[in-house]
Amino acid sequence: MQTSVVELAAGFSLRSRVDRMDYLAGRAIAKAGRVTVVTAEPERVELTVADGDVHTVVLRRDGAALAATCTCSTLPVCRHAVAAEHVLWLQAKR
Numbered sequence: 140m141q142t143s144v145v146e147l148a149a150g151f152s153l154r155s156r157v158d159r160m161d162y163l164a165g166r167a168i169a170k171a172g173r174v175t176v177v178t179a180e181p182e183r184v185e186l187t188v189a190d191g192d193v194h195t196v197v198l199r200r201d202g203a204a205l206a207a208t209c210t211c212s213t214l215p216v217c218r219h220a221v222a223a224e225h226v227l228w229l230q231a232k233r
Protein backbone atom coordinates (compact mmCIF):
# COMPACT_ATOMS: atom_id res chain seq x y z
CA MET A 140 0.00 0.00 0.00
CA GLN A 141 1.24 3.48 -0.83
CA THR A 142 1.83 5.94 1.92
CA SER A 143 -0.72 8.75 1.96
CA VAL A 144 0.08 12.43 2.17
CA VAL A 145 -1.32 12.53 5.70
CA GLU A 146 0.99 9.71 6.78
CA LEU A 147 3.94 11.48 5.15
CA ALA A 148 3.05 14.70 6.98
CA ALA A 149 3.56 12.87 10.27
CA GLY A 150 7.20 12.43 9.25
CA PHE A 151 7.77 16.22 9.39
CA SER A 152 9.86 16.08 6.24
CA LEU A 153 8.95 19.67 5.33
CA ARG A 154 9.60 21.02 8.79
CA SER A 155 13.10 19.59 8.65
CA ARG A 156 13.80 21.55 5.47
CA VAL A 157 13.17 25.07 6.83
CA ASP A 158 15.06 27.12 9.37
CA ARG A 159 13.79 27.48 12.92
CA MET A 160 12.12 30.85 12.28
CA ASP A 161 10.03 29.45 9.45
CA TYR A 162 9.22 26.35 11.46
CA LEU A 163 7.98 28.40 14.42
CA ALA A 164 6.03 30.73 12.11
CA GLY A 165 4.42 27.79 10.34
CA ARG A 166 3.49 26.08 13.56
CA ALA A 167 1.99 29.31 14.91
CA ILE A 168 -0.11 29.73 11.76
CA ALA A 169 -1.37 26.16 12.14
CA LYS A 170 -2.18 26.59 15.82
CA ALA A 171 -4.03 29.84 15.12
CA GLY A 172 -6.46 27.95 12.91
CA ARG A 173 -5.44 29.81 9.78
CA VAL A 174 -5.11 26.68 7.65
CA THR A 175 -8.12 25.27 5.79
CA VAL A 176 -8.18 21.95 3.98
CA VAL A 177 -9.76 22.49 0.55
CA THR A 178 -9.47 19.03 -0.95
CA ALA A 179 -8.00 15.90 0.58
CA GLU A 180 -7.10 12.91 -1.54
CA PRO A 181 -4.67 10.16 -0.51
CA GLU A 182 -1.93 11.46 -2.80
CA ARG A 183 -2.74 15.16 -2.93
CA VAL A 184 -4.03 17.60 -0.34
CA GLU A 185 -4.79 21.23 -1.15
CA LEU A 186 -5.02 23.78 1.62
CA THR A 187 -5.30 27.52 2.00
CA VAL A 188 -3.12 29.31 4.51
CA ALA A 189 -4.04 32.80 5.70
CA ASP A 190 -0.83 34.69 6.44
CA GLY A 191 -1.57 38.27 5.53
CA ASP A 192 -2.35 37.16 2.00
CA VAL A 193 -4.10 33.84 1.50
CA HIS A 194 -1.78 31.28 -0.05
CA THR A 195 -2.68 27.96 -1.60
CA VAL A 196 -0.49 25.04 -0.60
CA VAL A 197 -0.52 21.69 -2.34
CA LEU A 198 1.05 18.74 -0.58
CA ARG A 199 1.48 15.63 -2.66
CA ARG A 200 3.23 12.35 -2.53
CA ASP A 201 6.34 12.20 -4.69
CA GLY A 202 7.59 8.64 -4.56
CA ALA A 203 8.27 8.02 -0.89
CA ALA A 204 8.65 11.71 -0.12
CA LEU A 205 6.33 14.62 0.57
CA ALA A 206 6.46 17.44 -1.96
CA ALA A 207 5.01 20.90 -1.41
CA THR A 208 4.18 23.83 -3.60
CA CYS A 209 2.85 27.19 -2.46
CA THR A 210 1.62 30.28 -4.25
CA CYS A 211 4.16 32.40 -2.37
CA SER A 212 6.88 30.68 -4.42
CA THR A 213 9.43 30.61 -1.61
CA LEU A 214 11.88 27.81 -2.31
CA PRO A 215 12.51 25.12 -1.41
CA VAL A 216 9.89 25.08 1.36
CA CYS A 217 7.97 27.96 2.94
CA ARG A 218 6.31 28.42 6.30
CA HIS A 219 2.90 27.93 4.71
CA ALA A 220 3.84 24.40 3.67
CA VAL A 221 5.09 23.77 7.20
CA ALA A 222 1.77 25.07 8.56
CA ALA A 223 -0.11 22.76 6.21
CA GLU A 224 1.99 19.79 7.23
CA HIS A 225 1.42 20.61 10.88
CA VAL A 226 -2.35 20.75 10.46
CA LEU A 227 -2.46 17.39 8.70
CA TRP A 228 -0.39 15.92 11.49
CA LEU A 229 -2.73 17.36 14.12
CA GLN A 230 -5.75 15.96 12.29
CA ALA A 231 -4.17 12.52 11.95
CA LYS A 232 -3.49 12.41 15.69
CA ARG A 233 -7.17 12.71 16.56
Ligand SMILES: [Zn+2]
Binds near residue numbers: 209210211212217
Ligand atom coordinates in the same frame (compact mmCIF):
# COMPACT_ATOMS: atom_id res chain seq x y z
ZN1 LIG B 1 4.17 29.81 1.04
